[in-house]
Amino acid sequence: MRLTPDASGVFPIAPTPFNPDGSVDWTSADRLFEFYHDIGSDGITVLGIMGEAPKLEPEESVGLVKRAVAKMGGKPIIVGVSAPGFAAMRSLARQAMDLGAGGVMIAPPPSLRTDDQITGYYAQAVEAIGTDIPFVIQDYPLTLSVVMTPAVIRKIVMDNPSCVMLKHEDWPGLEKISALRKFQAEGSLRPISIVTGNGGLFLDFEMERGADGANTGYAFPELLIDVVRLQKAGQRDAAHDIFDVHLPLMRYEQQQGVGLAVRKYTLAKRGILSHDAQRKPGSALSAAAKAEVDYLLARIAKHDRRAKI
Template identity: 75%
Template sequence: MPLDETAEGVYAIAPTPFHPDGRIDHDSVDRMTDAYVAAGCTGITVLGIMGEAPKLEPAESLEIAGRIIRRAGLPIVVGVSSPGFAAMRSLARGVMEMGAAGVMIAPPPSLRTDDQIVTYFRQAVEAIGDDIPWVLQDYPLTLSVVMTPAVIRRIVMDSPSCRMLKHEDWPGLEKISALRGFQKDGSLRPLSILCGNGGLFLDFEMERGADGAMTGYAFPEMLVDVVRLQKAGERDAAHDLFDAHLPLVRYEQQQGVGLAVRKYVMHRRGILTSDAQRTPAGKLTPAAKAEVDYLLSRVARVDRRAAVG
């Protein structure tokens, strides 16, 4: 199922489950994959920033990607960002041979000028091969690389194998409108736009022309429903559901502990055996866990799926 510009819906960003001693938790990998399928996700993205990819050995990265590809029966996008193109190529070619739908590439934080950014992605595509569909990750809040709509257009038009933008700019609603405007005037070819940032702005991103979400909130069912409702024109219903989850979405977006919150909720939901991360990692204090539990109880007043055991 190769990735193309018609991709839509929700591609869940998968964390990497670990045992408390740092070993990969394969049983939780399987439960997590099944949970994403049951939630109605269109696809799954693995080895992203929230997947703790830099903490994995190359063989572990291939193992996790292959396990999810074989089990999910959905399009799988694999993050292959790396300081060097040799490692990027090795992982990209390896996961595509396993049946991945495509790969995702983020810019290194050292890029500053527009020409540097465009050149980097041109060289990355040359390295992995232009036969591999890929996702351009635009995440300036974490990566500190600012890509204007015009630069994104240059990259996409320069690389026919770029099929999707993972949009994570903040504020970024005007960027979506600008890119869709380029498509209307014919200066940008068709491109899937899925949005990240934990779904924090998904309600209005859909209204600006996004095709869905590629993010990792602990309740992907909510993201699936918001995308579905917006596409059906049920604006108020979409916003009502989103608003009920928004305090927990916001809490999960805290820098440094966001992944800890997400894993804790997924553990509470019975998806992960443990909320462990590989070190170095931020951890939740007992007070923080109590706050998350309180937020879960409030969400559950509106959405019973948050009534975790």
């Protein structure tokens, strides 16, 4: 299924499962994609920053796309295709779409500084991959150091009809969502899907500001689905109540350097991944950190049975 501007819901960022020897754990990959499908995800994103995409060989990247398409039952697969050069970006983007992906996600390189450089980069990227491929803008200044104002995002969207989604991951970023929706209400921005990142830390209020859903990772993606569903149903207090239960673990996952290790450790404890390994270079949790995660899980389990591991 191709990604469209009216896409909404939860598109979890899939981590890449590895064996302890650093090889891709294909069995866990299949189980992970089946899990995302079965819990009601609206799609997924593979080869994202938290998917350790730069550590993969080209054939491994293609293999993950194939498995995701096969296991997700026709739901849209977003494929991260960011690369230092446009040749590699085009190659992966075209291969992914030929395999049945729904669209691609493009992050700006950290070297971009001015508004013209940012908008010019996306124009060149679209020219390289082809105007027939739906694409997602990844706005992640905390990691990429590229600051996109609402006006810059509007120009990218309006100049490139194949842009169908914004992955909003600015922090703080609630006012940016409001500004973009105001542009849309005024008629200066065409309709576009806005899904949010930041590990879900602000999803409760992002939905209230006009986000369509989440495009991020968390060891309990069911929680993201709950919050989006409840907010869309107008059940504000219920959404905040279940969100607050998980917030301590979500916060713990957001630690720089060990966040992915926390997420993989929890997914392994849940039986979804066989190992919590990362491909080198990567971090590992100390015994003390694992004990802290276990403590947080026990506290969550008092209110959410899904955390009883």
